Amino acid sequence: MRTSGVVAVSALVLNNVANAAGLTDYVLPDAGTINGGNTFPGVSLPFGVIKLGPDLYTGSDSYSGYQATGNFTGFSLLHESGTGGAPKYGVVSQMPVVGAIENPLEDHNDTRSAKDEARVGHYKASLGSGTTLEMSATHRAGLYSYTFPKDSTSSNVIVDVSHVLPSFRGQGLGQSYLGGNISVIKDPQSGSLHYEGFGSAGTARQNGLFTSADILTKRRLTRLLSEPNPLATELASYDDTPSIESTARLGAVFTFNSTQVTSRVGVSFISTDQACKNVDAEIPRDTSLATLEENVKKAWNERILSKITTTDTTNNTNLQLLYTSLYHMNIIPTNKTGENPLWSSSEPYYDDTFTLWDLFRCTTSLFQIIEPVAYEEFIRSLVDIWRHDGFMPDGRSSFSNGVTQGGSNADNVLADAYVKGVRGAVNWEDAFKAMVTDAETVPPNNNDSRDRSASTKEGRGALPDWLEHGYITTKYKRSVSQAVEYSVNDFGLYQVASGLAKTDEANRYLNRSRNWRNQWNPDMKFQDFTGFLGPRNTDGTFKKQDPLSCGGCYWGDDYYQGLPIEYSFNAHHDIEHLIELCGGTDAFIARLEAMFTPGLNPSGDSKFDKTLFNPGNEPSFTTPFLFNYVGRQDLTVKYSRFNAKSYYNPTPGGLPGNSDAGAMESWVLWVMLGLYPMTGQTTFLVGSPWFSDLTIHLGGGKELHITTTGGSEDVYYVQSLKVNGQTWDKAWVTWDDVFANGGTMEYVLGSDPVKWATGPAPPSPATQHDDSAGGDSA
Known part of the structure; x- marks a missing residue:
């Protein structure tokens, strides 16, 4: 099925949360970006194709494109979040440059003049040239908004079709540009410039990205660029569609007599025609950056963040960790439905x-x-x-x-x-x-x-x-x-x-x-x-x-x-x-x-x-949850909570390692919820929730309500538990108990461990169906 609309969201009725529409305020997109976390701080919808953000160079691998230090090399359309191995994408970039450009295909880069600003639906970079660039996105399109210095005598945007994120690991895993093309068209009615291009990077040409964009400002001149001819003839006439194709570095430079420049960009893996349709469908002309930001926030709020809600707002750090983790967990995989070539x-x-x-x-x-x-x-x-x-x-x-x-x-x-x-x-x-x-x-x-x-x-x-x-x-x-x-x-x-x-x-x-x-x-x-x-x-x-x-x-x-x-x-x-x-x-x-x-x-x-x-x-x-199998649920709580509190926080360095595309974030989310899944089984091991109340909205009007009494940051051992109103003596629940149709879990917490889980141990299905192991036969 093909994705529909700019931001496909579903209506959701919230029963117990004040200001649910503002849950994005708790999200810190730059959390986990340094010290090996590799998260993406730019703009994306949940599972969106477009992940619009900066690419920075420090001489080491930038897995998400982002580095806290180093120089900007471009602002590209596709990125990953929390990955290792080698950088991916960074395909087709725009880069603002102030002043005369002798060779547009040199490695133009710029410093930071201020810390980047990242919030859900909006990213702003301040360059050393005095230029600021703000961005937002839809599912398959993005918007660049440039503000060049007022005293600039020449404002330029270099479009680099051959731009990719490089790897410096020396393992043969790095991307390389394989070839592409670019054409520039003038809109006879508006006078704006429109470019269409194709850039292929990686190991095969089918990995290529088609892109279509317009540059919304009064045009002065444009040049198409390709090695070994980086100073191609300036284009003064648009009677014909100028285009160029090359396996060498390839792009175009747009030069303006304006300090305000806006560029809408659409992408497709099928064709440039599809890329054009995507940008026109998802970012109609004159759509404002603010409108896009609100749409992105709405999508994250309604599709993801509001699925777990609480009225317990006593600990802001816990709220930030909860919603930031939900955010980073759902950036990838990428939903490319309708875009498979x-x-x-x-x-x-x-x-x-x-x-x-x-x-x-x-x-x-x-x-x-x-x-x-x-x-x-x-x-x-x-x-x-x-x-x-x-x-x-x-x-x-x-x-x-x-x-x-x-x-x-x-x-x-x-x-x-x-x-x-x-x-x-x-x-x-x-x-x-x-x-x-x-x-x-x-x-x-x-x-x-x-x-x-x-x-x-x-x-x-x-x-x-x-x-x-x-x-x-x-x-x-x-x-x-x-x-x-x-x-x-x-x-x-x-x-x-x-x-x-x-x-x-x-x-x-x-x-x-x-x-x-x-x-x-x-x-x-x-x-x-x-x-x-x-x-x-x-x-x-x-x-x-x-x-x-x-x-x-x-x-x-x-x-x-x-x-x-x-x-x-x-x-x-x-x-x-x-x-x-x-x-x-x-x-x-x-x-x-x-x-x-x-x-x-x-x-x-x-x-x-x-x-x-x-x-x-x-x-x-x-491993910390396996104590539940041997009658020591208190040690599950002790060690899972200690490690979550010690090594996770909603800051740029707040992950204990590579996010691994949200794997780290999902682990801490389960600890915060007070449950842990045994994959391939219906068993969930019981921990200790971090909030006095949580509601997990399961769809179809079903909800799992989790409450705690007597707990605090220092008081968290389970004293007793009721599941669906019944006294519970097992350190585990099943999918049918609490998720299939919703349910309730009511915890009483205290400062000292007690032996409350006196019932049967969690199932061990491969053992219990093994006659030779002394278990029950199937």
Whole structure:
């Protein structure tokens, strides 16, 4: 389906929040922009194509284009938020330049004269030349508003079709300009100048962006530019449409005798004609910057922010963290429905997924609650990508799959959606076939220089070992982390197969989901703890391994972005068996507590007190909540709250690491809500909410009301809980309990822990359906 209108929003009735329309006032777009957070502070709608903002140069990678220091190199149309790997996009920029320009295709840049100003729907940059540039955006269009110095004798805007965000990492991941074209047309009625262009960057021409823009001011002269002829003939006549195409750097310079210049820009991945239609439909001529800003605010308020509301306004910092996190969590993926140049389909299309390895743990489950319509579209998009590209993505951008860091984690996302009742227009028979492709088909090796042992583009590259041995040997890189993820992926197939009454397939994948146990080395030791997930040599023997060392924790190592002790907690579908392997309940509690003991990780980041738990990395995300499985819900509250309070705040440096496209923000949101999802299951682990009341608006008039009494910043241990008015003795709830039809959760909080959760432990489905593990048979 094609997106409709400038800002597609749905009406929402708010029952318990004062000034809900002003929730954007709590959003700080520049939060998480420095110290490795990599968030995007510019202007975007939820999942919008246009992400209009600055590109700055410091000699290091600018993943979102933004740097707190350095010089402006342009203001471009497409960006990512919170990503790593290498910068993406920065495609087609405008750059204001004051004074005579000898060579417009030189690397023109400018300093800052004041701190950038960022708020929802509006971005302002003050350049050293005295020029200010203000911006706003719609879904597929943007507006630049320039104010040049009054004493300027020459005001210029350089349009650079060949502009991209560069990479300095030297890993062959950087973008390059591949070619493009630009044409300049004069409107016979208004006299304004209109340019149309195409710029291709990255690795393939289909990654190209078509753009169409007008320059709304009295024209003096224009030049089309291309290397090696940067001083092309000045255009004085527009009887014909001047245009130029080149694989060399390419652009145009517009020079004005006015200090006020406005440019409307539309984009498309289909054609320049579509780009023109997008800008005219979404930003009609004479639309003001203020109008666009209000539209953007309205979209964020109604579509995202007002889905979680509170009347508890006593702690402004908590409110800023809540709504800023919701904001940054929903910038990407990008809804490019109607803009897919590769195939024609009636299905939605979502791009810029960075990556499901980061997002499946607790982001996509919140995505379903906050934006159920968009979430269903996203699920359908994953399946449609499989139909046309052969595999679902783990990461995807510029209409191409890649990269896969561990397992085929789209399987987890689909399983989570299925068990929580997502149906709608999802073709679940096709979805299961897509999952089976991941589970049974070895993807072609894409010979990634970081790991040549198997595909890093899609699917499960180490599948031959998995199918033959039931474990993964060191023949394949990241063998241990892939093994535990493949187990979770297979559990996802079991869940969907069970729901579709595919009994044989369900049994097959449930049995395979326990194969992580084959990676368990009982001889690995740390302190008094014995047994951890370890690498196996090609002859099946265990390789000697320190539980606190992962080498570089990178593509060529046995563990990816996590220590062996971290990964050893990650079989979340089989926790009961994991507890048994660890020596029982008391030993498991002690092992968990060791994760949060300062000073035990000699190679750890000092800002995390060198704990084995890493609050800035996804393999650690669920660990503090596992106390709920062993009767210590109080320790879940203690450690999740401590880490959230210690390492998260709504400031530019307020994230513990790379945002990972909102993964970090979603983790802290769950902590604030007092719940945590077990992906692929219907279980939510109970924590302790940060507000005296919260309402989660679920759509269709359904709401989950969460209240606390007796709590404060220093008083947060759960004393008792009622769910839907009934006294509750379990440290977990299910989707049906509180989300499927709404519900209530009433907490009483106190300063000291009490043993209130005396009921059964959370489910451990892979164990409880395993006769050999002593659980209940299916």
